[in-house]
Amino acid sequence: MKRFAGFLLLILAVAATAYGLTRYWGAQKTEDQWTWLRREFCLSDAQFSRIQALHQSYQPVCADHCSRIMALQQRMAELEQTGAKNSPDYAAAQDGWQAVARECNQATLRQLQKVAAEMDPGEGRRYLDLMVPHIAQYDHREPRGVR
Numbered sequence: 001m002k003r004f005a006g007f008l009l010l011i012l013a014v015a016a017t018a019y020g021l022t023r024y025w026g027a028q029k030t031e032d033q034w035t036w037l038r039r040e041f042c043l044s045d046a047q048f049s050r051i052q053a054l055h056q057s058y059q060p061v062c063a064d065h066c067s068r069i070m071a072l073q074q075r076m077a078e079l080e081q082t083g084a085k086n087s088p089d090y091a092a093a094q095d096g097w098q099a100v101a102r103e104c105n106q107a108t109l110r111q112l113q114k115v116a117a118e119m120d121p122g123e124g125r126r127y128l129d130l131m132v133p134h135i136a137q138y139d140h141r142e143p144r145g146v147r
Contacts, residue, residue: 041123050118058111065104072097105135 031039038048072093079090112131116124 041119041127043119043123047118047120051115054111054114054118058107061107061111062104065100065107068100069097069104072100105138108135108138 034048034052037043037051043051075093076090076097079085079087079093084090109132112128112135116127118124119127
């Protein structure tokens with residue numbers, strides 16, 4: 001009986017330790033995009049503040065692009081539902097969508113370059129190397145973050 005009680009305590013201790021470690025490691029992986037940016041690129045307080053200010057000033061530009069893109073996507077969806085996918089209206093909406101998507105990508109690239117310029121040179125290059133490839137792959141279905 002003593003062996004059973006000791007074995008049960010050992011199992012409970014292992015289970016509690018495993019649970020605690022899982023919670024600890026899980027919490028480590030759920031950092032927000034700002035925490036990640038600051039940690040990943042070793043930003044000083046001043047750099048971090050300037051980058052956040054850049055982000056804030058870019059928000060209206062991003063919101064404008066997003067609203068225009070969503071309106072054009074909605075228009076294309078409406079035309080598809082009515083069977084007008086081969087119509088001049090659909091082609092115009094699609095051309096408009098592509099133009100705004102290009103505009104968004106170019107503005108985002110300029111924004112990334114501004115952010116990188118606030119970092120130490122090596123970190124800025126690394127940031128651009130990490131982020132720029134995402135621009136070409138972006139499908140414009142939701143707003144991007146700094147991560």
